[in-house]
Amino acid sequence: MQLEVFLEKVSVNHGLNVLVSHLAQAGIEIAALIRQGALQGVTEKMTSTNVQGETQMKLDIRSHELAVAQLRASAVVAGVLSEEEDHPVLFETLDAPFLVSMDPLDGSSNLAINGVVGSIFSVLPNIGVSTLGEQAFLQPGQDQRAAAYLMYGPATLMVLTLGQGTHVFTLDHDSNTFMLTQQTVQIAEETSEFAINASNQRYWAPAMQRYISECLQGADGPRGRDFNMRWCASMVMDVHRILTRGGVFLYPHDRKQPVRAGRLRLLYEANPMSLLVSQAGGESIDGKQPILAIQPDSCHQRVPVLLGAKQEIQRLREYHWQDSDHPQATD
Numbered sequence: 202m203q204l205e206v207f208l209e210k211v212s213v214n215h216g217l218n219v220l221v222s223h224l225a226q227a228g229i230e231i232a233a234l235i236r237q238g239a240l241q242g243v244t245e246k247m248t249s250t251n252v253q254g255e256t257q258m259k260l261d262i263r264s265h266e267l268a269v270a271q272l273r274a275s276a277v278v279a280g281v282l283s284e285e286e287d288h289p290v291l292f293e294t295l296d297a298p299f300l301v302s303m304d305p306l307d308g309s310s311n312l313a314i315n316g317v318v319g320s321i322f323s324v325l326p327n328i329g330v331s332t333l334g335e336q337a338f339l340q341p342g343q344d345q346r347a348a349a350y351l352m353y354g355p356a357t358l359m360v361l362t363l364g365q366g367t368h369v370f371t372l373d374h375d376s377n378t379f380m381l382t383q384q385t386v387q388i389a390e391e392t393s394e395f396a397i398n399a400s401n402q403r404y405w406a407p408a409m410q411r412y413i414s415e416c417l418q419g420a421d422g423p424r425g426r427d428f429n430m431r432w433c434a435s436m437v438m439d440v441h442r443i444l445t446r447g448g449v450f451l452y453p454h455d456r457k458q459p460v461r462a463g464r465l466r467l468l469y470e471a472n473p474m475s476l477l478v479s480q481a482g483g484e485s486i487d488g489k490q491p492i493l494a495i496q497p498d499s500c501h502q503r504v505p506v507l508l509g510a511k512q513e514i515q516r517l518r519e520y521h522w523q524d525s526d527h528p529q530a531t532d
């Protein structure tokens with residue numbers, strides 16, 4: 202079933218269907234660029250940095266521009282907050298029904314090694330950006346109307362939720378259309394696989410040290426079974442593995458940069474991924490509270506992200522509450 206047919210079938214919100222179709226088109230254009238690799242200068246670094254102080258890749262900017270152009274063309278979006286811009290880009294259609302927050306190119310450090318990258322989108326209702334300005338983007342994740350990521354791997358995938366389950370679409374490169382290939386995916390409640398950047402271990406809070414140490418002790422330790430570890434340095438790829446075969450993804454708070462509450466951004470990484478995971482039966486917390494319940498206070502705010510299999514996230518929440526001195530996720 203083609204994406205557009207699926208949308209007409211499951212969603213009565215025509216505006217949202219139009220928006221999702223334009224996100225898909227942006228994904229098709231970005232995928233075409235990525236497939237050209239160095240021929241398109243995909244791996245080139247810019248001299249500019251984004252608001253996070255990260256050196257921008259040429260493709261970060263191109264992906265941002267392609268996504269902004271498609272969202273503007275949809276005529277149902279009033280403005281876009283992007284990882285690549287300090288402030289939201291507001292469109293002429295200020296009264297349009299939706300706002301979008303996005304990470305146009307996630308995992309861009311993988312480009313230089315021809316690795317998997319993605320794009321992440323969060324769709325919010327427009328609660329009055331014409332008067333509120335960028336404050337209108339500061340809505341809790343539970344208010345999202347849709348969330349999606351594009352995965353640019355061996356196949357190009359679009360993973361989508363409109364709040365009724367999480368579904369996977371595969372791009373047919375011949376017809377340039379996304380076809381439904383998995384409907385209502387479910388994450389197993391139990392798992393023996395975790396993903397974390399272990400090089401940060403010495404900076405973790407005691408709760409995280411305990412959880413990972415118990416996993417590494419495996420069958421000889423309190424967990425009584427062996428655990429496997431994976432880390433792709435691309436949130437899209439790590440989360441897709443969890444939606445496909447289970448597991449947990451962990452980017453906890455660490456004291457490497459104590460002022461920073463975490464590495465990942467709440468509005469265009471943590472919130473959309475949390476909605477996709479929760480709609481697939483998983484959970485996501487910042488250590489103590491559900492990420493989708495967090496009231497944002499700045500556009501590029503960072504949070505700790507612990508998401509995936511329900512039983513492991515509940516265990517991590519317990520360890521963090523026991524570990525009373527673990528800092529909360531507010532800047």
Ligand code: FBP
Pocket residue numbers: 255284304306307308309310398434435436437464
């Ligand atoms: P950006 O590439 O959009 O900045 O995303 C952040 C990210 O690359 C995530 O995709 C990934 O999970 C994480 O950072 C990798 O972090 P690290 O470099 O510490 O392994």
